[in-house]
Amino acid sequence: MRAEVEWVDSRERLPEDGIPVAAAIAGRYAPEDGADERDPAAGLEFWLVRPMYFTTRHFDEDGREHRDCFVDSDGIVRPPYGRDGEDPITHWAYLPTLPGTTVHYLTGEEARTARAKALGEEA
Template identity: 50%
Template structure:
């Protein structure tokens, strides 16, 4: 079960990998009013930044969620077309209380869950 946190109540720590519930509108037909495209609400893998420099423009954006295509989305009232309504931390690795294992601990952790 995922513990969804409203994005307008609390934000993750800087650099956190999260899943985010994002709402917005798909693009409308060419030449149509942009607000006529269908609405969506989807879950996307993202990471959170307290301060995010935009390389292309030199702009600095505060408190934003960034996806793998470097699209920025913000909580409600943040001024982005697509809005993060809720977020949740990624789950821990199976049989552990951590999200990441590097180095010598990987083998024992994998063996522990494969022996179950």
Template identity: 55%
Template sequence: MANPNTVVTWVDVRDGLPRNGIPVAAAITGRYPAQNSTDSEEFWLVKTMYFATLHFSEDRTEHRDCFVDSDGIVRLPHGSTHDETRDETSDETTEETVTHWAPLPTLPGGTTHLVLGKDVRPALRDAWGARPVT
């Protein structure tokens, strides 16, 4: 079986941002309501997102240098001088920000992020260490 392990190199958003359109792993920090309490708790988690130098929300709000998740929620780099990030699902603002980002890993056992067509089965066989199907 091909080695499925990968090494992640995190980039502090204060040190640099990804190129436009690049999918990344984003470390997000913020607060959420604590269960059975009026208090809130801090969190720090990883989500897949893409980076946009210019993004228009569904309501046509313009965002610059932002990270966008699959639900269309926009989060700004931590320490950004921009206004609060807007939660597109509820028209509320969120104070969740991206602290670090990392390029997504390559496919298991490979050097690319995408395999198409006739090359998929051989790439899967290599990653799984399987014998060719006859």
């Protein structure tokens, strides 16, 4: 199976609230405390893709409120590109749907049946 990905510039449009997405993160590796100055990654720019979800309102561990932001599985909050904050999201894309379906989430009998169909097994 192939999935087409449509990347969206985060300066132009943001995902719906609560939607999981693939997010392209831009930033620069900082040297770690006590790290060897010859660390080849220190100071290098990066651009990478990670799964995140978008939310219109998020409170971090310190209680600080963030608006229209992307949050990863570690709770790291990242802003859309062009807004204040570190390691902004330049682009985002909806995650592909489950194989053979038009949805991202199934439970119970629907999950069992769809999975069996996608694997060519009897349900």
